[in-house]
Amino acid sequence: MSAIPQKAAGAGGELKDPPKRGRWVPYALLAPGMVWLVVFFLIPMLVQGGTSLQTGGLEKGYEFTWHWGTYWDAFQDYYPQFLRSFGYAAAATILCLVIGYPLAYAIAFKAGKWRGMWLVLVIAPFFTSFLVRTLAWKTILADNGIVVDVLNTLHFTDVTATLGLTEGDRVLATPLAVICGLTYNFLPFMVLPLYASLERIDPRLHEAAGDLYANPRTTFTKVTFPLSLPGVVSGTLLTFIPASGDYVNAAWLGSPDTGMAGNVIQTQFLRVLDYPTAAALSFILMLLIVLMVSAYIRKAGTEDLV
Amino acid sequence: MLPKGTMNEQQRAGASGDVNLVGLSKSFGSNTVVQPLDLTIPAGSFFAVLGASGCGKTTTLRMIAGLEQPSSGQVLIGGQDVTGLPPYKRPVNTVFQNYALFPHLTVAENVAFGLRRKGRKDVAAPVAEMLDLVQLGHLAGRKPAQLSGGQQQRVAVARALINHPQVLLLDEPLGALDLKLRRQMQLELKRIQTDVGITFVHVTHDQEEAMTMADTIAVMNGGVVEQMGSPTELYESPRTKFVANFLGQSNLLDSRVTGTSDGYLTLDVRGTRMALPKARAAAEDDLLVMGIRPEKISIRHQDAADAVKGTKDGGNRNALGGGVIVDSSFIGVSTQYTVRMPWDQELTVFEQNMERDARLVPGAPVVLDWNPDHGFGLAPEPAEVPA
Numbered sequence: 001m002s003a004i005p006q007k008a009a010g011a012g013g014e015l016k017d018p019p020k021r022g023r024w025v026p027y028a029l030l031a032p033g034m035v036w037l038v039v040f041f042l043i044p045m046l047v048q049g050g051t052s053l054q055t056g057g058l059e060k061g062y063e064f065t066w067h068w069g070t071y072w073d074a075f076q077d078y079y080p081q082f083l084r085s086f087g088y089a090a091a092a093t094i095l096c097l098v099i100g101y102p103l104a105y106a107i108a109f110k111a112g113k114w115r116g117m118w119l120v121l122v123i124a125p126f127f128t129s130f131l132v133r134t135l136a137w138k139t140i141l142a143d144n145g146i147v148v149d150v151l152n153t154l155h156f157t158d159v160t161a162t163l164g165l166t167e168g169d170r171v172l173a174t175p176l177a178v179i180c181g182l183t184y185n186f187l188p189f190m191v192l193p194l195y196a197s198l199e200r201i202d203p204r205l206h207e208a209a210g211d212l213y214a215n216p217r218t219t220f221t222k223v224t225f226p227l228s229l230p231g232v233v234s235g236t237l238l239t240f241i242p243a244s245g246d247y248v249n250a251a252w253l254g255s256p257d258t259g260m261a262g263n264v265i266q267t268q269f270l271r272v273l274d275y276p277t278a279a280a281l282s283f284i285l286m287l288l289i290v291l292m293v294s295a296y297i298r299k300a301g302t303e304d305l306v
Numbered sequence: 307m308l309p310k311g312t313m314n315e316q317q318r319a320g321a322s323g324d325v326n327l328v329g330l331s332k333s334f335g336s337n338t339v340v341q342p343l344d345l346t347i348p349a350g351s352f353f354a355v356l357g358a359s360g361c362g363k364t365t366t367l368r369m370i371a372g373l374e375q376p377s378s379g380q381v382l383i384g385g386q387d388v389t390g391l392p393p394y395k396r397p398v399n400t401v402f403q404n405y406a407l408f409p410h411l412t413v414a415e416n417v418a419f420g421l422r423r424k425g426r427k428d429v430a431a432p433v434a435e436m437l438d439l440v441q442l443g444h445l446a447g448r449k450p451a452q453l454s455g456g457q458q459q460r461v462a463v464a465r466a467l468i469n470h471p472q473v474l475l476l477d478e479p480l481g482a483l484d485l486k487l488r489r490q491m492q493l494e495l496k497r498i499q500t501d502v503g504i505t506f507v508h509v510t511h512d513q514e515e516a517m518t519m520a521d522t523i524a525v526m527n528g529g530v531v532e533q534m535g536s537p538t539e540l541y542e543s544p545r546t547k548f549v550a551n552f553l554g555q556s557n558l559l560d561s562r563v564t565g566t567s568d569g570y571l572t573l574d575v576r577g578t579r580m581a582l583p584k585a586r587a588a589a590e591d592d593l594l595v596m597g598i599r600p601e602k603i604s605i606r607h608q609d610a611a612d613a614v615k616g617t618k619d620g621g622n623r624n625a626l627g628g629g630v631i632v633d634s635s636f637i638g639v640s641t642q643y644t645v646r647m648p649w650d651q652e653l654t655v656f657e658q659n660m661e662r663d664a665r666l667v668p669g670a671p672v673v674l675d676w677n678p679d680h681g682f683g684l685a686p687e688p689a690e691v692p693a
Binding site for chain 1: 371372393395398399400402404406407409420423424465
């Protein structure tokens with residue numbers, strides 16, 4: 001109760017000299033975030049950058065020598081893994097979009113009072129551990145499992161084998177298995193932003209399009225889809241970026257031939273203990289993602305949407 | 307859906323451009339929003355549907371547009387039954403309440419939307435022409451979010467009109483604008499309607515807006531059209547209490563019919579003898595509610611009551627004595643008096659500010675009088691109809 005008169009007194013003081021009082025407030029509000037970024041992003045980046053320019057060995061220890069050559073060597077040795085990373089991530093992103101868009105659309109426009117429940121179901125897998133969910137796919141795609149039997153009977157595996165995604169009648173330990181795992185694990189990151197942008201669309205715009213001679217299909221292509229583009233852009237980014245850095249799916253569902261950039265980094269860092277190479281690989285991965293994402297955003301022209 | 311056999315009869319029912327509503331009704335669950343409604347809106351007219359919110363006027367409009375399926379009845383446009391057609395196959399366009407402009411398209415592309423859907427390629431010229439009609443040619447490249455409310459409203463009108471619909475539906479199109487802009491847009495819409503000659507069906511809750519713009523007004527209340535007619539007709543001869551009070555203000559006096567003479571009914575209003583043209587009574591019951599508009603009443607101080615006799619129509623005026631002024635407010639062009647009658651009813655009088663009697667102040671005893679031809683008679687309402 002005593003807070004009220006205090007507040008009033010404070011307000012009186014503010015009236016007297018508002019600019020002086022307010023000047024430090026934005027910085028105070030920024031401070032926690034800035035401290036977090038400096039401690040957990042900027043400093044680790046500098047340390048990692050330093051590590052990537054070191055040379056030496058396990059016995060003698062590593063020394064800082066401005067050795068940029070590690071970058072070129074690492075890229076030359078491991079470019080297939082980078083290609084795979086981006087290839088698998090792109091495939092998973094497209095699959096997520098194909099599966100996630102109709103799902104988000106149905107939740108936003110057709111679910112009615114079940115909306116909340118559907119959204120909970122989309123997020124529900126997060127309640128169990130990422131690892132456990134990924135391991136479950138090992139069972140789902142097991143060689144003598146129902147799924148693989150059905151795919152073989154339908155000759156689906158013949159098609160994927162021709163595309164180089166599977167080998168023989170196996171699915172596990174093939175690129176397809178990795179892509180399946182990535183798609184499954186990152187689907188919610190696609191659905192939620194899509195849902196958010198679809199849900200924001202004023203239903204009267206659909207009525208207006210219908211009123212202006214657009215049939216339901218044209219209404220979708222000319223009104224709904226363009227207005228959901230911000231969701232498509234953020235959904236694909238939220239799927240593609242973590243998927244291209246992922247190593248769990250490739251490690252559990254793939255084979256040595258399906259290694260992604262993340263797997264190499266993990267091996268270099270934890271098994272080979274070649275820290276400069278691991279650090280350089282991390283920077284290369286980051287740089288490539290930043291390049292691709294900025295090209296994509298420029299192309300998608302998000303600032304022009306809505 | 308209707309049996310195909312009835313088609314010919316329906317086609318005969320309406321001329322081109324007419325809108326015919328035949329037994330049209332709408333219920334949501336057990337809640338009937340529009341009672342079965344028969345209505346003909348003549349081609350080329352500016353037709354207003356007026357009513358308070360929730361009276362069913364917007365639902366009626368949406369059924370014409372095809373955005374709502376009627377529970378029963380038919381919608382005919384230009385004699386053609388469109389009841390089962392989806393909105394994109396109907397020859398109507400709508401100006402939505404909050405415009406519903408496409409935010410991702412420019413003004414020009416918003417306006418071109420309908421033409422493009424109909425497969426027209428050469429849209430530049432008609433779009434430019436239409437934008438000039440609504441005086442927005444210079445803003446063709448802007449996005450809707452960069453426009454003011456009034457400009458958005460005009461884009462919405464242009465976007466609908468460019469398709470030359472048989473009927474243009476306007477759903478409270480001016481509701482989001484401020485008063486001054488609303489006045490200006492009222493005149494502009496009226497001008498556009500006169501220019502293009504398309505049937506306009508305008509839904510509004512603003513009686514002044516309806517009176518300014520429409521040729522014909524249908525007043526809706528509780529899902530029923532209470533009365534339909536020209537603005538003058540509705541104002542001068544309302545036929546229900548709702549209409550009498552929704553369009554302007556009315557003083558309503560309970561009375562008993564005591565006789566007839568010379569086309570006039572003789573009434574007993576709380577002991578005072580009065581006259582009312584028989585033609586202006588909406589009912590032939592013994593009991594009648596007599597209505598009189600506040601501005602038709604002359605107010606005189608009791609001491610000057612004899613002056614009534616001296617006026618041109620002399621003793622033929624209806625006069626009510628015994629009132630006391632309880633409130634007077636000066637509103638510039640007129641003064642509004644509230645007069646309490648001996649039976650505790652308060653009547654409202656608007657008096658033009660020409661020769662003001664200084665004695666007319668709160669507390670003053672007054673006599674009210676008016677030309678009997680200005681009164682109107684309404685049926686006494688049966689004890690409140692359950693909703």
